[in-house]
Amino acid sequence: MSPLLSIERLSVAIGGVTLLDDISLSLDRGQILGLVGESGSGKSLTALTVTGLLPLIGGRIASGRILFDGTDLASLGPAGLRKLRGGRIGFVMQNPMTALDPVQRIGEQIDVVSRLHLGLSGEAARARTLDLMGQLRIPEAAAVAEAYPHQLSGGMKQRIVIAMALAGEPDLIVADEPTTALDVTVQAQIIQILTGLVRERGLALLLITHDMGVVAQACDRVAVLYAGRVAEERAVDPLFERPAHPYAAALIGCIPREGMAEGSLKGIAGSVPPATQFPPGCRFHPRCPHAVDICRTERPLLRETPDGGLVACHLAERIAG
Known part of the structure; x- marks a missing residue:
């Protein structure tokens, strides 16, 4: 059986600059794929x-x-994409502070998706909205609405943004940094809610994060991106x-662990290069000790x-060996 989502040799450009280069990933129902890497x-x-x-930021699919x-999503026009997005594909945006309309009541923002x-x-x-809010452990749902x-x-x-993503009964949820700017306890609660929904409903979840600890806790598979390529x-x-x-080894080395000696937590020297300055060969080589x-x-x-x-x-054989 074919996967629910299949990204095949995808390259994405803005203007004359290629930002994603030959990306291939797949994801099936009931599965959580973590997409990790530093900013950029x-x-x-x-x-x-x-x-x-993608068109909202002037981007285009260059190939794949x-x-x-x-x-093929690229074959759908704007109307076809709008029908899928919010319906069969739910999107949990990165910043809940800006994802919600500040002058509209919470319940109305969830209602409109199922309508x-x-x-x-x-x-x-509204009955569906209150039911979803209850499933997401939102107390006094009617008052919050x-x-x-x-x-x-x-x-x-x-939680409200997740409710909006679920209101259209999606098969796939794309969650872009859903725990950014939340404290550790709330982060754990949000991840627990998302993973529970995937297991209970057989959804597929593309979980985008820079936090390898979240990946270890929640995901079945993980794709490590660096400078627009799968590493x-x-x-x-x-x-x-x-x-x-x-x-990947360096990212894992950045995870704090219980009992670590003070000062032993590792970092990664340097930073991801801008897209106009990607180096030849392996794009990680300027930062790689090997x-x-x-x-x-x-x-x-x-x-x-x-x-x-x-x-x-x-x-790879030397690194993993």
Whole structure:
């Protein structure tokens, strides 16, 4: 059976600059795929492309395709994309503070999704809204539905954004940094809610984050992006136990662990280069402690790991070994 979402050799450009380069990923129902990497790696751009919002930032698909349940999203016009987005594809935006309309009541913002995509009447839509709010552990849902966004906490706003993503009965949820700016306790609650929904309803979740700890807690597979390319894509346990790409290893090394000695937490020297200054060869080589001459001149192609994953590194066997 074909995957629900299949991104095939996707390249995305803005103007004459290619920001995503030959990305391939797949995701099926009941599965959580984590998309990780530092800022500038291309995570949010991938989310905008999957949800059909790329034109809003002047972007275009330069090559490749995105298949959703067998349909090439690039072949759909604006009306077709609007029907999918909010309906079969739910989008949890990065910042709940700006994702909500400040002058519209909370309940109305959730109601409109099920009215548009499910054809519910006003009364039925409100009943569905209150039911979703209850499932998301929002206390006094009826009172919260009458509130305005500024009257709610950040964690409560995030739950509302998730309710909006669920209101159209989606098959796929794209969650772009859904725990950003939330405290640790609320982060854990939001991740628990999302993972529970995937398992209970058989949804597919593309979870975009820079937090490897969240990935370890929630995901089945993880794709590590660096400078617009996939560096490694594997099941979570093998990747955390023995990462094959030095960038994946460096990200895992940034996770704080219980009992760590003070000052032992590692960082990654340097930063992701801007898209106009991507280096030749492996794009991570200027920051990589293992880089050799071939890394500086030849692009490493994705190849299969023994456990069925993929890695793009000339030295993968040495790193993982």
